[in-house]
Amino acid sequence: MRLSHYLFFTSKQVPAEAELISHQLMLRAGLIKQVASGLYSFLPLGYRILDKVVSIVREEMDKAGAQQLLLPFVQPADLWKKSGRWDEYGEELLRFQDRKGSWFVLSPTHEELITDLAAEILTSYKKLPVTVYQIQIKFRDEIRPRGGVIRAREFLMKDAYSFCEDEEQMKDIYERMRSAYERVFSRCGLDCKVVEAESGPIGGDISHEFIALSPAGEDKVVECNSCGYSAKLERATSIPSQQVDKEDEKQLEEIETPGVKSIESLSSFLALPMRKLLKTIIYQTEKGYVGVVLRGDYDINEEKLKKLLKAKEIHLASEEEVREELGMEVGFVGPVEANNKLLFVVDETVMQGKNFVAGANKKDTHFVNVNPGRDFSPYLVGDIRFVSEGDKCPLCGSLLQVKRGLEVGHLFNLGYRYSSKLGASFLDKMGNKRPILMGCYGIGVSRIPAAIVEQNHDDEGIIWPMEVAPFKAVIIPTSNETFNFSQQLYLKLRDVSEEILWDDRDISAGVKFKDSDLIGIPLKIIVGNTFLKEGKIEIKKRKDGQLIKVSKEKIVGKLMELMQYG
RNA sequence: CGGGAUGUAGCGCAGUCUGGUUUAGCGCGCCUCGUUCGGGACGAGGAGGUCGGGGGUUCAAAUCCCCCCAUCCCGACCA
The missing domain is CATH 3.90.960.10 (YbaK/aminoacyl-tRNA synthetase-associated domain)
Structure with missing residues (x-):
């Protein structure tokens, strides 16, 4: 892709509305643009990142045996009335009427719809277990959206639902999802913790959250460095810092x-x-x-x-x-x-x-x-208190730490809450009618790029991990003398990868370097003085600044290697 | 929902308190020409604004008053 005609912009100035570093950098690098409170456009560069995250999620879900489908974003109200959430969900649920006056909602989540679908199709134990997922827009009318795409009102989410006969099947799928999640987040370059969590308004008992550690996070996590105990603050327990007072009881x-x-x-x-x-x-x-x-x-x-x-x-x-x-x-x-x-x-x-x-x-x-x-x-x-810093681990007695993080994934065992209310049942081997046991598994897809930026940036800008970078490399000619060769190189590389940008803009080299670093392109392919003097092309890594010189004969092979292994 | 703040060119801001030479400025960005060209160059010229919207006060409103809208930040009961 040639940069001179690419829809992007960069900015030296920090946008006034952005507080978080990820929000600032994503705006400055021209990845996203705010349309209204909690509503964002993903510009081409930003969309490529999002799309890569989507691909990773899809690959891992498919590998875990989940089947992708797509449910509508607009849902009729009656399903929500049936499940009871028309009344329970509150003002986050955006409701509206069509021309006939029927009520609809913009989906904040899809349990109702999917359960209704399962009720119709999954009527026999022979079909179970089944796991389906979708990557779909959600809308939650948040009281206060914040942090750019971290807490947006409209956002992209992967939601998976499992339908099982019994707890044994459930456990198996839950574990499979959990390890799929671990692969997703590690491929995204995220440092995540799995913690016990509260399930909140979705319902259910067993629940784990994947938290990307970051001081910008909205969630607090308690963790023990020595035995590995970790839990959401809401759920964490502890041995109190001051055990028993030894003094005598004095007069009231x-x-x-x-x-x-x-x-x-x-x-x-x-x-x-x-x-x-x-x-x-x-x-x-x-x-x-x-x-x-x-x-x-x-x-x-x-x-x-x-x-x-x-x-x-x-x-x-x-x-x-x-x-x-x-x-x-x-x-x-x-x-x-x-x-x-x-x-x-x-x-x-x-x-x-x-x-x-x-x-x-x-x-x-x-x-x-x-x-x-x-x-x-x-x-x-x-125990009715929040754990506080200085409390001791309930498992091993070491000191507990309270850290902040961003919720990027959530696993729930939903139990029978939706299946019983919405009539999703199956006939077991004995011919008995039983409710389907459900699980639900979410990933905040559009929040992931922001979480990655929170964990991967420096003073110059973003440092994208190779697998989610919008482009893996950018060819930078530093002067008019090397422009023509850079073009030849671009045309040659274009045949082997569409992950390479050519910065053919008529501006000084310094600007090209700065832009590339701000956006976070992992590799810069520099065609400049070194090429004129030594005939060598330089490849500079964004991450550690390492400079590699290669001849034009070897550039393709070396680049392929670097783009694959970083 | 409560509190605080902001809204002036694509972005960041000054001007508002004290209404009037302000044709509403400045920096970045954008366009043209020239010189530059390895880490956000320089000079010259230029385009770009219903001052968030509506109403009012006044000879006169970005500036004063009222209403509305939008955006951001903090808080949402820890006695």
Whole structure:
């Protein structure tokens, strides 16, 4: 491809709207262009990258035995009503009417459609198991799109669905998908972690996420360097940093704390570390009000709380509710002498401590030397906190680290949630009607290029791994004297690979070098002074700057080798 | 949804507070000519703007007021 007529542009200036390095570089290299909030065009260079990721995904899915199909982007509402998600999905689901007034949605995901399809076709155990996938546009009306293509509203996703007879088949396919994912991400040049995850609104119990580690990531991951334990922060457990207080239980005492409402201010007011304070938070649940008690240095994990309580809906009680219905004072809430008013759920770390400070349920008053068991009794004790830096690994006891990352892939065992609601069942060997066991496996395809850039860049720009680079090499003539030869070389190389660009633009060599490095082309084929003096063509690697000189007779072979093995 | 900010040429910005010689500027980019030509060259000339949209105030509005739209950032209840 000759660059002089290629639809691309580069920019020295950092676009004002871009915060993340990947977003900035993708805009500066002219890979993407924003159309509206969360909507992006992929320009030819960017599209070639995306297309390579798509090919990798397709190859690995096919190898794993999945069959590609294509489901519509626009779906009728009634399927969503059947599955219950018309009401559950919320405002992220974009709904609209056609000219006849029928309701439709722009697909945020395709479980409904695929289950409906499976219900019709997969009626016998003889067909199972089956795995299908598609690479399709999705639309989620995100509250706040951010980071360019990292969190866009319209995005490209690979979603696969498996249909199994039983858990044994399910496990087999789940594992096959998992190793396919490992190959996909490693071919993309991504450094990924597999972590235990929450399945969120999609449903299901077993779930793993593939996280590309990056400080720009939106997700937090807990990991142990010595035994390899890793999990999403929401799900991670730990051995608390301070195990058991050895001190004696002291006399309960009331103290005045005028206007001291937050843990931070209480900590500095009393000159005590946050872990010696108790925070008590009141939730409204379908079982009534629940007081949640945690050490001051931990944050509450609502998902864990929900599970422990076996509650469907929980939300924080408002200040008015706390004051008017419970007669407690916000800022000074505590578990002591309050068991008659509400139940207390207590984090396990609290039970190991002694002589805490807690709210006295009176304005401007706290108790000191509060001891769990003696001064209040919990209704439930469990792990309801987020792991924090400095906690110890639940498996081996080493220090845990909290890191950021980007979710690029997700595996779910969906169970029977969709098959039972949408009537997808099959007849087993015995002639019994049973619901199909489903799995669902996503890859955020259009987010991958951004994740790669996050992990592969330097001050000059992007450094594409060979397999996803938009072009593998660019021929750069540095002067008029070498232009003609560069053209001959281009014509010759064009016959063996369409992965080579020819920078035939009438501009100075410096600009060509800079552009090539910004865009991230792995190899520069430089035809310049060295060619005029020594008859040698230079090949310079983007990654490490290594310079290789070759004669024009050997250039094709050497290039083929480098393009294949990097 | 709450808070903060921004909207002026393809991109990055100044001008707005204090309305009037501003024909609305500057840098990058773009076009022409010449000199350059191995890491974002230089000179000369040139094209490009309904100042986000609508309404209002005024002799006069990019500038003041009202409404709308768009975009970005932070937060979404940790008492």
